[in-house]
Amino acid sequence: MSVDVAFIFVRALSLIAMFQAAGVALFLARFEDRLRSSSRAIRQLGLWSALLGLLLVLVHHGLEAPRMTGDFADLWDRALQTQVLHSSIGAANATRAAALVIIAATLALPGTASVPWSIVGSGLMAAAFLLTGHTTTHSPHWALASLLWAHLTIVMFWFGALPSLLLVARRESSALAGGVVAAFSRIAAWLVPFIAVAGAGLALLLLPGVEALRQPYGIILLVKSATFILLMMLAALNKWRLGPRVATGDTRSLRILRRSVAAEYVLIVGVLVLTAALTTLYSPEP
Amino acid sequence: MKSLAALVIALACASLAHAHAHLLGSTPANHSTLAVAPAEITLRFQEEVQLTALALQSGDAKPLKVAALPPGRSRTFSLPLPAIGSGSHTVTWRALSDDGHVMSGTLVFTILPSAAPGAK
Numbered sequence: 001m002s003v004d005v006a007f008i009f010v011r012a013l014s015l016i017a018m019f020q021a022a023g024v025a026l027f028l029a030r031f032e033d034r035l036r037s038s039s040r041a042i043r044q045l046g047l048w049s050a051l052l053g054l055l056l057v058l059v060h061h062g063l064e065a066p067r068m069t070g071d072f073a074d075l076w077d078r079a080l081q082t083q084v085l086h087s088s089i090g091a092a093n094a095t096r097a098a099a100l101v102i103i104a105a106t107l108a109l110p111g112t113a114s115v116p117w118s119i120v121g122s123g124l125m126a127a128a129f130l131l132t133g134h135t136t137t138h139s140p141h142w143a144l145a146s147l148l149w150a151h152l153t154i155v156m157f158w159f160g161a162l163p164s165l166l167l168v169a170r171r172e173s174s175a176l177a178g179g180v181v182a183a184f185s186r187i188a189a190w191l192v193p194f195i196a197v198a199g200a201g202l203a204l205l206l207l208p209g210v211e212a213l214r215q216p217y218g219i220i221l222l223v224k225s226a227t228f229i230l231l232m233m234l235a236a237l238n239k240w241r242l243g244p245r246v247a248t249g250d251t252r253s254l255r256i257l258r259r260s261v262a263a264e265y266v267l268i269v270g271v272l273v274l275t276a277a278l279t280t281l282y283s284p285e286p
Numbered sequence: 287m288k289s290l291a292a293l294v295i296a297l298a299c300a301s302l303a304h305a306h307a308h309l310l311g312s313t314p315a316n317h318s319t320l321a322v323a324p325a326e327i328t329l330r331f332q333e334e335v336q337l338t339a340l341a342l343q344s345g346d347a348k349p350l351k352v353a354a355l356p357p358g359r360s361r362t363f364s365l366p367l368p369a370i371g372s373g374s375h376t377v378t379w380r381a382l383s384d385d386g387h388v389m390s391g392t393l394v395f396t397i398l399p400s401a402a403p404g405a406k
Contacts, residue, residue: 004390067388068338070380089386132386280388 003066010060012276017053021046022125023160025103025118038171042164043107050104061093088132095128126152134206151198154191162265169258178247185239217282220274227271234264308332314395323397326366334359335381343376372399
């Protein structure tokens, strides 16, 4: 396996784990007071995601040096590893690790302070992505940083909510599950479209022109956008048709809802894998 | 769903073959044919980068690292090449940009066989 393939693989897995941990923390911060029998399982999901994410961040950090040279042997190069540690990459990974520790602690030790600390941990996770990448070298910084932070935070919330909703659907009564789905859908209805707005804003500021959409970076952006449209269609199905029926005790709709939410989850995983490849291999063409 | 997953993987893998952003040019130029083996290679980048890897592969031989890489950042790097014979040669490079992005690329050039002995 080449260094690049290994790097993208680990990066994709770390994105999935980190986003899931942060998203579950945000979901619980918003909805835990409504839950009865699913809360513990959701907390465990988030906690294990945070711990896995922490491990993957460390592995990902270690692979930065071999990635710089294209040689796995440089995993043990002390000078290169020191350089990485003292760079913006090191700062970003340290911030991710700190965020994951906060999230893990919040999920392991529930209490009155868990809500604000969940928000702090998730916000810090999103902020870690502002320390490296194209948004650090393009202008205006404040706009790019704000858009990216919002874009990532909402994606985390959405992604973490999906397995949480599956657990709610599985372990709570139909009425309660339907209520939580409805409440989440109300929030998601105005929040999730902002993912596209922020994404479009980033693309407008980063891409030099329409021609850039023909380059690899632009093509992958288009694929992400198409996947987002598909996701919005599934989300609309959940909100307008399935959620209300689940609330009335319709078990068939409950089964369909579970499949729909699972499909949303898989699509977002696909987008995160694409993002890992995109941000590893390409920069917007100047 | 399986088709979408396959598409995602295919796109990710396809993109691996084309990762060489922001190199303005090189000497020898990519896909050039030379009568004389070059004594050095020059890479010119659009922005300041740190060169982190440079290797030369002659034909099907194992790639060899080219010289000691200069520390620090620059837009232009010139490094001596070892003595090489005729045939196809591939140079692979990696560089770290300001945003923490590692860029990579390859250059291919060909050296023509020298004139036959006794030719005038």
